[in-house]
Amino acid sequence: MSLRTSKIQLKIPSGRDDAVLVKNLYLSIDPFILALMKNQELDLPSFTLDSPIYGFGVSKVLDSSHPNFKTGELVWGFTGWEEYSLIKDPDQLFKVQDKDLPLSYYIGILGEFLEPLGETVYASAASGAVGQLVGQFAKIAGCYVVGSAGSKEKSAFALMKVDLLKNKFGFDEAFNYKEEQDYNAALKRYFPDGIDIYFDNVGGKMLEAVLNNMRLNGRVALCGMISQYNSLEQPEGVHNLINALVKRVRMEGFFTSDHYHLYPKFLEMVVPLIKEQKITYVEEIAEGIESAPGALFGLYSGRNVGKLLVVVARE
Amino acid sequence: MSLRTSKIQLKIPSGRDDAVLVKNLYLSIDPFILALMKNQELDLPSFTLDSPIYGFGVSKVLDSSHPNFKTGELVWGFTGWEEYSLIKDPDQLFKVQDKDLPLSYYIGILGEFLEPLGETVYASAASGAVGQLVGQFAKIAGCYVVGSAGSKEKSAFALMKVDLLKNKFGFDEAFNYKEEQDYNAALKRYFPDGIDIYFDNVGGKMLEAVLNNMRLNGRVALCGMISQYNSLEQPEGVHNLINALVKRVRMEGFFTSDHYHLYPKFLEMVVPLIKEQKITYVEEIAEGIESAPGALFGLYSGRNVGKLLVVVARE
Structure with missing residues (x-):
């Protein structure tokens, strides 16, 4: 450039x-x-x-x-x-x-859409532009919300992100995915009864681990796959889609541009939340x-x- | 046993x-x-x-x-x-x-459910118990329908299956997947403008090829993954789920048992079709x-x- x-x-x-x-x-x-x-x-x-x-x-x-x-x-x-x-x-x-x-x-913030309907929600890249809002909207909807975040190295910066998720955005739990050897085990720890909704910002191995932990009739919103955009010659394979069948999971990709007709309704919902400081936007x-x-x-x-x-x- | x-x-x-x-x-x-x-x-x-x-x-x-x-x-x-x-x-x-x-x-036949809404439909394992019906229902709904079938060896038997799909079940096109080196190319041949609905009975590499060929807002019904049940130590990875995001594809697993409430309606639809021989059931x-x-x-x-x-x- x-x-x-x-x-x-x-x-x-x-x-x-x-x-x-x-x-x-x-x-x-x-x-x-x-x-x-x-x-x-x-x-x-x-x-x-x-x-x-x-x-x-x-x-x-x-x-x-x-x-x-x-x-x-x-x-x-x-x-x-x-x-x-x-x-x-x-x-x-x-x-x-x-x-x-x-x-x-x-x-x-005003360009994102989410309507959580389930009980347990997991968002990856949760301290990012979209993730921060997903979690807060899900909390407003009465969900149990866990987010993951991280940075290249184990660092004070990653700790700060996790702290932000819990203490500023109000997530129930948060973890640094870079410190987890086994995503599957990490998710089992935070979701002993499984995940109803996964808001996927990363794709790849994390999506695979989530599929192992989805509950019956769970939903996966495919919003981004940042782990797959860069540096990988061959994208990572997801080997356990059988879980989507067996647990009757719905996975669906979306672009905000498909939902612009909802934009006025979204503004109506979100502008007061911002003004009343019920949502934190970093x-x-x-x-x-x-x-x-x-x-x-x-x-x-x-x-x-x-x-x-x-x-x-x-x- | x-x-x-x-x-x-x-x-x-x-x-x-x-x-x-x-x-x-x-x-x-x-x-x-x-x-x-x-x-x-x-x-x-x-x-x-x-x-x-x-x-x-x-x-x-x-x-x-x-x-x-x-x-x-x-x-x-x-x-x-x-x-x-x-x-x-x-x-x-x-x-x-x-x-x-x-x-x-x-x-x-009386245990299966399908409601095709799109224009182009692909079914794998199309000469099997479910596939034969998926294709015929989709034809009744005015869709363009392609099915694949095959057997372990290139054989007269595989030819017979393909012939059955086209001439007995009325699929628009059919192919023996065992003769295709490149599933992606095969699907591009039969669906130059892409696939609206994929009825997946096999999973694995075929699902991967289909995702490359899905149209915007396509739907994938995950019904079975027979390629993944047997003999593989590690299930095959699907490396291109990015397509589900980009094309806003909905993938959903289902069991017939989730839809038993529709059974009376299904009987009402299908019994006359069988009696009038508008559906062939092998x-x-x-x-x-x-x-x-x-x-x-x-x-x-x-x-x-x-x-x-x-x-x-x-x-």
Whole structure:
């Protein structure tokens, strides 16, 4: 990745209908970006060499030839990793509704969906952008919630993450998966009667261990497989899918974009929770567009906590 | 397995309430029986050494101390692999309703459930007890249906199976998986635009190939994993579950016993289809209880076609 400088006219080029020109404020650092670089099929356009990376961001409209967007409005959605972007498909953008909230929230907490129905919930990568919320929503829904987190080395940092899960996010239990020789045994310790819902952010060996510990009619939400995006030549095999059959487990992959129709309902639910401080949302903000590559690769070493984003400009 | 002879009083022992004593007529040969022998957890009681194997069967009530069952009635459900059985938990038995149908049907076609909603359907082990029906139901529902079948060797027998799928069961396409070097390529040939529904009877490498070829929002019904029950020290790994995430595929295991409440509705649908010969149902009947062990192990060499069962007595 390299940082390039070029000039852009801060107006929509003439003849370009239905476009918006934005100033980017916040950029979201997400695991799927590395997956796209590795040409994993993600049902999204691949990155083109020598073009800017794209991803979720919060932006301010500077010029618009689209009837739904006006200069000065704040929007979130796909944008380029650049200071200013010409967005040719603004129909994918959402307007920022509630300006009382920090703008950066719009690419994190307000973009996630979860409806826990079961009794015992396990979330992996639980101190990450999604995991932190999964656990808190599940607690609000009256569930018993356990999260795992970790970092490359046994470290004070991993201890801090586990402490955060229990004492800040209110998980019932939390563990550092890097200290567990045997995931299966760890899960049996925290779920002696099995797991009803697993919110999977990591895939691979952890998913395999979870399948051994699922309860009858359990559900697995496949949200991410960060253990499989990077560095592995051949992804890890899951050898015990027989458990999904025998325990009649439902496993289902999802993208938030499939659920955008629920977004207004989600805002209604979550905005009061944030304002009343019933939910804690941790962000880690890197300064300046030049910090984006480092932030992205930091995601894979477990060095971050909470939602990771880059601030390009504050307004 | 060995055949043992002993004596039984053809009356309910005194003091034994809520039991039925039956004469067994037909015994169903099912893959789960071998899985139980190998102590795979199947959420069913394990077999006990020196006790008769149990499984589905059709039986005639000879004596009853249970208010719902009377002497002379025909029932189906779990019974022993023996000529006469004392059934201590008759609440799991169903009465045979429609005596116009061959009795043996009650442990096969009338025990299966499927509701295809998609457009393209693939069934593995398609010439087996379940697969033959999956394909025909999907055709009735207007789907494009492809089935695979095979036997240990490339043989006239495998050809016959493939022919049966296309010409007797009315599948759109069929192939002998044993002749395919590359399952992935085979599936791409038959499903150039991908698979909406996969009815999985085999698991393992075929499931992996299917996941590569699933369409967005596809569904995988996990019905059986016959490739994984036998002979493999370590079950095969499925390395590409990332596809389930990216394509938002739903995978779900099921047992027919979870759906018994739908049984009356199912009979209503299927009995006319059988009587009007809109559905072809192939059975392979082995004669005599002494043929049961051979029939069970034959299931794993791909030598059978259709529903495999043993006739113990015809009435």
